[in-house]
Amino acid sequence: MTTTDPIYRTDALIAEDIDAYLVQHQNKSLLRFITCGSVDDGKSTLIGRLLYDSKMIFEDQLATLEADSKRVGTQGQEIDFALLVDGLAAEREQGITIDVAYRFFATEKRKFIVADTPGHEQYTRNMVTGASTADLAVILIDARKGVLTQTRRHSYLAHLIGIRNLVLAVNKMDLIGYDQARYEEIVADYRSFATSIGIADFTPMPISGFKGDNITSKSENTPWYSGPTLMAHLETVELDVTSAQAKPFRMPVQWVNRPNLDFRGFSGLIASGTIKPGDAVRVLPSGKTSTLARIVTMAGDLDEAVAGQSPTLTFADEIDCSRGDVIAIAAEPPQVADQFEATFVWMADEEMLPGRPYWLKLGTQTVSATVQAPKYQTNVNTMEQLAAKTLELNAIGVANFSTDKPIVFEPYADNRSLGGFILIDKISNATVAAGMIHFALRRGQNIHWQATDVSREKHADLKNQKPAVLWFTGLSGAGKSTIANLVEQRLVRMNRHTFLLDGDNVRHGLNKDLGFTDADRVENIRRVGEVAKLMTDAGLIVITAFISPFRAEREMVRQMLAPGEFIEVHIDTPLAEAEKRDVKGLYAKARAGQLKNFTGIDSPYEAPERPEIHIDTTGMTPDQAADAIVAKLIP
Amino acid sequence: MTNGTVVTKILTHLERLEAESIHILREVVAEAERPVMLYSVGKDSAVMLHLARKAFYPSPPPFPLLHVDTTWKFKAMYALRDKAARDAGMELLVYQNPEAAERGINPFDHGPLHTDMWKTEGLKQALDKYGFDAAFGGARRDEEKSRAKERIFSFRSASHRWDPKAQRPELWNLYNARKAKGESIRVFPISNWTELDIWQYIHLEKIEIVPLYFSAKRPTVERDGMLLMVDDERFRLNPGEIPVDRSIRFRTLGCYPLTGAVESEATTLPQVIQEMLLTTTSERQGRAIDKDGGDASMEKKKQEGYF
Numbered sequence: 001m002t003t004t005d006p007i008y009r010t011d012a013l014i015a016e017d018i019d020a021y022l023v024q025h026q027n028k029s030l031l032r033f034i035t036c037g038s039v040d041d042g043k044s045t046l047i048g049r050l051l052y053d054s055k056m057i058f059e060d061q062l063a064t065l066e067a068d069s070k071r072v073g074t075q076g077q078e079i080d081f082a083l084l085v086d087g088l089a090a091e092r093e094q095g096i097t098i099d100v101a102y103r104f105f106a107t108e109k110r111k112f113i114v115a116d117t118p119g120h121e122q123y124t125r126n127m128v129t130g131a132s133t134a135d136l137a138v139i140l141i142d143a144r145k146g147v148l149t150q151t152r153r154h155s156y157l158a159h160l161i162g163i164r165n166l167v168l169a170v171n172k173m174d175l176i177g178y179d180q181a182r183y184e185e186i187v188a189d190y191r192s193f194a195t196s197i198g199i200a201d202f203t204p205m206p207i208s209g210f211k212g213d214n215i216t217s218k219s220e221n222t223p224w225y226s227g228p229t230l231m232a233h234l235e236t237v238e239l240d241v242t243s244a245q246a247k248p249f250r251m252p253v254q255w256v257n258r259p260n261l262d263f264r265g266f267s268g269l270i271a272s273g274t275i276k277p278g279d280a281v282r283v284l285p286s287g288k289t290s291t292l293a294r295i296v297t298m299a300g301d302l303d304e305a306v307a308g309q310s311p312t313l314t315f316a317d318e319i320d321c322s323r324g325d326v327i328a329i330a331a332e333p334p335q336v337a338d339q340f341e342a343t344f345v346w347m348a349d350e351e352m353l354p355g356r357p358y359w360l361k362l363g364t365q366t367v368s369a370t371v372q373a374p375k376y377q378t379n380v381n382t383m384e385q386l387a388a389k390t391l392e393l394n395a396i397g398v399a400n401f402s403t404d405k406p407i408v409f410e411p412y413a414d415n416r417s418l419g420g421f422i423l424i425d426k427i428s429n430a431t432v433a434a435g436m437i438h439f440a441l442r443r444g445q446n447i448h449w450q451a452t453d454v455s456r457e458k459h460a461d462l463k464n465q466k467p468a469v470l471w472f473t474g475l476s477g478a479g480k481s482t483i484a485n486l487v488e489q490r491l492v493r494m495n496r497h498t499f500l501l502d503g504d505n506v507r508h509g510l511n512k513d514l515g516f517t518d519a520d521r522v523e524n525i526r527r528v529g530e531v532a533k534l535m536t537d538a539g540l541i542v543i544t545a546f547i548s549p550f551r552a553e554r555e556m557v558r559q560m561l562a563p564g565e566f567i568e569v570h571i572d573t574p575l576a577e578a579e580k581r582d583v584k585g586l587y588a589k590a591r592a593g594q595l596k597n598f599t600g601i602d603s604p605y606e607a608p609e610r611p612e613i614h615i616d617t618t619g620m621t622p623d624q625a626a627d628a629i630v631a632k633l634i635p
Numbered sequence: 636m637t638n639g640t641v642v643t644k645i646l647t648h649l650e651r652l653e654a655e656s657i658h659i660l661r662e663v664v665a666e667a668e669r670p671v672m673l674y675s676v677g678k679d680s681a682v683m684l685h686l687a688r689k690a691f692y693p694s695p696p697p698f699p700l701l702h703v704d705t706t707w708k709f710k711a712m713y714a715l716r717d718k719a720a721r722d723a724g725m726e727l728l729v730y731q732n733p734e735a736a737e738r739g740i741n742p743f744d745h746g747p748l749h750t751d752m753w754k755t756e757g758l759k760q761a762l763d764k765y766g767f768d769a770a771f772g773g774a775r776r777d778e779e780k781s782r783a784k785e786r787i788f789s790f791r792s793a794s795h796r797w798d799p800k801a802q803r804p805e806l807w808n809l810y811n812a813r814k815a816k817g818e819s820i821r822v823f824p825i826s827n828w829t830e831l832d833i834w835q836y837i838h839l840e841k842i843e844i845v846p847l848y849f850s851a852k853r854p855t856v857e858r859d860g861m862l863l864m865v866d867d868e869r870f871r872l873n874p875g876e877i878p879v880d881r882s883i884r885f886r887t888l889g890c891y892p893l894t895g896a897v898e899s900e901a902t903t904l905p906q907v908i909q910e911m912l913l914t915t916t917s918e919r920q921g922r923a924i925d926k927d928g929g930d931a932s933m934e935k936k937k938q939e940g941y942f
Binding site: 014015018019021022025026027028029030100101102103104106110111113125126128129132133239241242245246254255257258259263265267268269274296297298299304306308309310312323347359361362363364416417420421422424429430431434 | 646653693
């Protein structure tokens with residue numbers, strides 16, 4: 001290798017004039033990138049090599065590395081750079097990287113943060129995670145193998161997450177004798193694939209992470225290659241944060257700063273654009289406008305703030321603004337909608353349930369959102385669009401989303417910060433999906449709520465009662481329908497206007513298209529919830545008798561109704577007792593394997609944690625239970 | 636852009652790291668019920684505290700500082716600790732594990748048990764006692780291999796254990812801070828800073844750090860290849876051992892009998908950075924803690940609840 005390029009050696013300036021060196025290095029920029037490749041493409045080796053060549057390895061680490069290389073290394077007596085990078089104990093044993101790890105190195109021009117993302121099939125979510133903060137992706141190919149299924153998948157994911165700078169690093173060139181024809185064949189092969197999925201441009205280069213060819217200095221082994229070295233390219237490529245400054249100003253408000261009555265500031269990380277005092281700004285979703293007064297920082301007020309900074313802003317007028325709002329330039333505000341289409345990646349072991357409400361976090365906004373059944377799912381290996389009823393771990397699909405209140409957003413392609421979101425399971429609190437908004441659905445804008453003159457209060461007054469939903473939940477055979485029926489009889493005797501929605505009966509009509517999968521159970525409850533809500537609007541006391549096994553859906557119905565109207569009644573019968581009664585003979589069928597997805601047998605029942613009414617059927621008769629419930633409703 | 640006068644400002648890496656850390660600090664304050672900042676008086680803590688002051692200015696940071704004390708820190712550390720809290724206008728909580736105190740746990744007699752009782756157990760007890768649900772820590776991903784894989788928001792079970800296989804994916808700058816009752820989060824706002832970033836930032840922002848980072852003549856003894864400073868009369872000298880004044884400084888600070896010094900003439904910050912850049916050994920070599928238990932020892936400690 002030639003050594004004409006001295007910049008990666010320890011800078012002489014450090015020893016000669018440290019102050020000059022510090023001034024020079026205070027002005028470095030920051031590039032985040034990811035490396036993706038299959039298990040044996042040499043990803044960890046490449047990162048280890050970058051650390052080594054940029055003098056990020058200390059003598060003691062090098063000594064450990066040399067010892068480890070001999071003990072567990074895969075490169076014989078030579079240094080195994082991969083050992084520098086493979087962190088967790090479990091991975092060392094398996095010899096593969098299993099999670100996202102972040103590495104750091106710097107040159108004279110830039111500091112780099114590398115997300116090391118796994119190439120193993122089951123870990124799509126890790127790659128998407130690593131790619132979400134990256135400006136650039138290095139797609140590694142083993143020159144001996146060429147473009148593989150994994151190469152296509154990684155490229156698709158990098159493109160999906162919006163990375164515009166792709167490097168195609170054809171690695172292990174040393175093992176094919178630096179064969180130019182083979183290299184060009186691989187590049188051409190990749191180009192035809194890239195074009196087919198909409199990747200407009202990429203930068204190919206022949207390298208060897210193991211030998212160091214074209215990493216920090218031009219390789220003598222590839223005289224036919226005239227492009228930049230990997231490091232030179234990383235040092236000069238344009239940063240996303242810089243291009244974001246050219247877009248309209250947006251800052252999601254994180255926190256309202258109120259040290260005293262005289263100061264009210266709004267703190268956040270600027271997502272795009274630039275702002276100056278005196279600029280006209282608009283607060284979304286309210287749409288109220290004001291003028292920017294000050295850009296406050298501890299080091300003094302700024303004349304201007306740009307995307308990537310975290311200042312505190314103040315307005316000239318007192319207008320409402322709080323966490324979750326977005327401050328934007330007044331002339332070009334972002335959109336506000338409660339229904340939109342998005343691509344999303346499912347990241348949880350438990351499959352996605354259409355209709356179930358999840359928390360959706362976008363910027364600093366957190367709302368409740370439901371996902372409709374996917375329009376399709378994309379096979380990440382073939383890019384085919386397949387029909388799907390749900391998404392499983394690592395699956396990618398497109399669906400419509402609706403939120404319980406409007407959110408401020410921009411299409412992901414325009415603004416990652418205002419177009420990317422995560423979904424959070426309401427019970428486990430796990431992050432279950434990552435999504436990217438395409439556009440708002442016109443439906444959301446065009447269907448308005450029709451105001452009616454006879455209000456729900458009027459309906460209720462006329463009946464001289466307070467509407468409510470007595471939501472019975474419990475195992476099959478617990479006694480829900482029996483007790484619900486007795487409760488309704490008592491209420492009618494007391495001149496109350498009621499209606500009993502029974503699980504079995506509803507499935508003969510409204511819900512006859514639904515089965516007993518988890519997804520169908522969620523939809524079943526959603527529809528019943530909506531019907532119950534309409535009936536409370538009509539002033540009725542609604543009694544429902546459904547197994548309704550999942551907490552999340554019962555919680556969803558509670559949220560649909562006015563506060564205090566949802567009364568959860570847990571008909572608590574132990575499984576053994578319900579099975580012993582087996583009034584409908586269903587438990588016997590389920591045990592015999594003739595009935596699938598039966599609650600309590602092969603489908604879970606999540607008991608209420610704090611029901612308003614708890615009925616222990618082992619300690620009272622159905623009549624006593626009905627009396628107790630009526631006494632709670634009408635004291 | 637329509638106005639055609641956009642002049643881009645290239646943010647430096649330190650400006651971007653600062654903005655990211657400030658964003659993280661604010662997210663926690665907005666979403667956690669009872670946050671606290673673990674303050675260990677070292678240079679990383681100094682930077683983290685400085686960032687917190689910037690994040691919430693002109694308000695003081697809306698959480699207290701917590702020092703999980705082992706009673707064996709350097710005297711100079713205790714002095715700066717109290718001053719830094721005062722300067723920031725923050726409440727300082729100091730916690731010492733009463734069981735460790737009662738049993739007289741110390742670094743001379745008890746080896747790894749010293750760290751386990753005072754630090755790991757002490758931290759768990761303190762978090763439980765005050766009911767903190769989010770604790771900021773100054774760990775950096777470049778320090779140690781298992782930290783390179785830890786999330787910025789790192790969840791702990793009700794018994795404070797870390798499960799490296801059940802970490803939540805962290806996308807973009809969206810942090811999911813939701814948790815069940817009893818669970819807590821450790822949050823690492825300076826995850827993406829390197830040792831050099833820390834020093835450059837201290838230099839640029841003129842952040843006050845413990846004078847032990849700068850060279851001075853200090854009484855030392857040499858043991859097992861480590862230079863130890865005799866900081867007070869509790870230091871047990873071996874027979875025939877006499878403290879010698881040497882020009883030393885520290886690259887990392889912990890319990891003084893466990894922290895190795897380096898011989899140095901660097902008395903200013905630029906000189907310290909110069910020495911760091913020209914040096915050939917990594918930062919944590921001065922600390923004994925990573926060495927017991929082989930190369931997976933820090934990961935094991937973290938699973939058990941060490942910060």
